[in-house]
Amino acid sequence: MFAYDSSNGQRRWQYPAESDKKIGAIYGAPTVSAGVVYVGSYDGNANTGSLYALEAATGVLRWQFNAGGPIVGSAAVSSDTIYVGSSDHKLYALNQNGSKKWEFATGNKVWSTPAITADAIYLTSLDHNLYALEPATGKLKWSFEAPGALPSTPVVASGKVLVGSFDRGFYAVEASTGKEAWRFGAENGFWSQALATSDTVYVGGLDHNMYALNLSTGAQKWKVNVGDLVRSDPVMVDGLVIVAAQNGTVRWLEASTGRQSGEAIQLNHPVLASLAVSEGTLYVASLDKLLFALQAKDTADRRAGSQRWPPAQT
Amino acid sequence: MPAEITLVWNLVILQPMLNFLILLYNVTFSNFGIAIMIFTLVIRLLMLPLTLQQLHASKKMMSIQPKMKELQTKHGKDREKISQETMKLYKEHGVNPLGCALPTLVQFPIWIGLYQSIIQALADTPDGLLALSQHLYSAIDQVWTTVPLNNSFIWLDLAKPDPFMILPVLVGGSMYVQQKMMTMPNADPQQAQMNRMMQTMMPLMFAFMTLQFASGLALYWVISNLIGIALQYRVTGWGTLLTKAPAPTTSKASTPAPAAGTAKAPAPAAAASKPVSKGGKKKADAKNGKKREDGRRGD
Numbered sequence: 001m002f003a004y005d006s007s008n009g010q011r012r013w014q015y016p017a018e019s020d021k022k023i024g025a026i027y028g029a030p031t032v033s034a035g036v037v038y039v040g041s042y043d044g045n046a047n048t049g050s051l052y053a054l055e056a057a058t059g060v061l062r063w064q065f066n067a068g069g070p071i072v073g074s075a076a077v078s079s080d081t082i083y084v085g086s087s088d089h090k091l092y093a094l095n096q097n098g099s100k101k102w103e104f105a106t107g108n109k110v111w112s113t114p115a116i117t118a119d120a121i122y123l124t125s126l127d128h129n130l131y132a133l134e135p136a137t138g139k140l141k142w143s144f145e146a147p148g149a150l151p152s153t154p155v156v157a158s159g160k161v162l163v164g165s166f167d168r169g170f171y172a173v174e175a176s177t178g179k180e181a182w183r184f185g186a187e188n189g190f191w192s193q194a195l196a197t198s199d200t201v202y203v204g205g206l207d208h209n210m211y212a213l214n215l216s217t218g219a220q221k222w223k224v225n226v227g228d229l230v231r232s233d234p235v236m237v238d239g240l241v242i243v244a245a246q247n248g249t250v251r252w253l254e255a256s257t258g259r260q261s262g263e264a265i266q267l268n269h270p271v272l273a274s275l276a277v278s279e280g281t282l283y284v285a286s287l288d289k290l291l292f293a294l295q296a297k298d299t300a301d302r303r304a305g306s307q308r309w310p311p312a313q314t
Numbered sequence: 315m316p317a318e319i320t321l322v323w324n325l326v327i328l329q330p331m332l333n334f335l336i337l338l339y340n341v342t343f344s345n346f347g348i349a350i351m352i353f354t355l356v357i358r359l360l361m362l363p364l365t366l367q368q369l370h371a372s373k374k375m376m377s378i379q380p381k382m383k384e385l386q387t388k389h390g391k392d393r394e395k396i397s398q399e400t401m402k403l404y405k406e407h408g409v410n411p412l413g414c415a416l417p418t419l420v421q422f423p424i425w426i427g428l429y430q431s432i433i434q435a436l437a438d439t440p441d442g443l444l445a446l447s448q449h450l451y452s453a454i455d456q457v458w459t460t461v462p463l464n465n466s467f468i469w470l471d472l473a474k475p476d477p478f479m480i481l482p483v484l485v486g487g488s489m490y491v492q493q494k495m496m497t498m499p500n501a502d503p504q505q506a507q508m509n510r511m512m513q514t515m516m517p518l519m520f521a522f523m524t525l526q527f528a529s530g531l532a533l534y535w536v537i538s539n540l541i542g543i544a545l546q547y548r549v550t551g552w553g554t555l556l557t558k559a560p561a562p563t564t565s566k567a568s569t570p571a572p573a574a575g576t577a578k579a580p581a582p583a584a585a586a587s588k589p590v591s592k593g594g595k596k597k598a599d600a601k602n603g604k605k606r607e608d609g610r611r612g613d
Binding site: 148 | 438439440443444447448450452455458459461462474
């Protein structure tokens, strides 16, 4: 786990500080809340994983929670609780000191990040179910079963929970009842987290397409072939949907039409991680351990002032 | 591998096998262990004509080994003559030298595809599942609703090595038996030594690999070896499995020791052109410790 200074690209810290120590692979994006960075680890060999709480400023370990299996998703943080899913089929709710509040067992691996609202925690599992849980107790409110596994992180928008499935369906489920509102079918599964506005949901598919769907009906507004599967979560900046395909091509698409804005950028490095935007800069982490910084806004030269860590060898 | 070759490979070999395997998992009540067993059986059945052709060709080839040895002794370093006589020998006994190699070559891609499809279907990590999603047939709904597969089978997690090391023993043991059955006695001490080394090293190597690999793959190896043993038995019997391998003889250039299971050649030239009569063979068997041409004891 690394922290870089966004102004000058200098590395601030790394965890573990000793370069010969490893905590396993990190699949999920780090979650930052109240000066703490939460990051989950995936140790496939030992079939274990831990959630680490690190001081955002220094990288010093506050606490470590050992889950019963590798962690793939990110942690979700509410005012007093940290939620994290694990490959041991469970969702854990933790206190701010890392002690366990409660756990909820599903029938298969939990590879997504739970979605938090005031009324419920929404959780997907590879057991095909979307669960709604009481935030305080972890008690089941309702569950919705899809025909296929649910690897994607749910998004809550306009009273609907939006989830993608491996069965090639993208689902909108009523947040209060768990009833299916609509299903959109594609050529391959969905793993990417959707991006929702008041009337549209944008989601990347494993069938190499980026879709814009009507949030109320699920009707397709547009689709664009982006050349490779989309596992990375898209972001929106200034009316443009930014999407990265696995082959490392980053595109800026007009949210209303899907038309590509400007040239796509070929990073030539595979991208599966979520995109992040901060202060006009788009951050893209590649599978081969590189971090790119590009202009997020709609400018003619998106590579202007771009950076890469570690820098390319010249 | 160039992208075009990978594409063709995936289309023709990997994807049909992979989707078939996942469908099998569906019809075997989500039991991936049973699915792997049936999958291996089906693929081996489909390749049965090729396997049998190979086994028969191999048997024929081995049966003329003593005569070839005699040719080599007779013509010494005259490679051209040896080559001519060898071709004549092949013709006389109806041996096609490509008969062994061709079926093996044809089967080779199938083995690789079978291996790859089991590994891909066992996708246990997010990366593995992403890769798998790119090989599923869009026309078959069941494959999409089935993944990821449940990898539990008896005491095994099929995506991980066997914790009790039973499968490595089974893989090594079954491979040793098959190797022993396949190897025909050889009078050449160097060759015999090499055969013995192969009989030991290969099973040990595979048993060691099984310690590291997904047990689903080990299960496939065990089943495949057992089918191989059954087929080998059907064609050649137990081979040298139930007999003691002949001690390597120190051959002299002028009077080489005959290969086990062959008549002591009265004269090399005659042996090359005339098959040994039954009576002659019996006498030869007696002199050679009653070993038959196929390596089995005559008594």
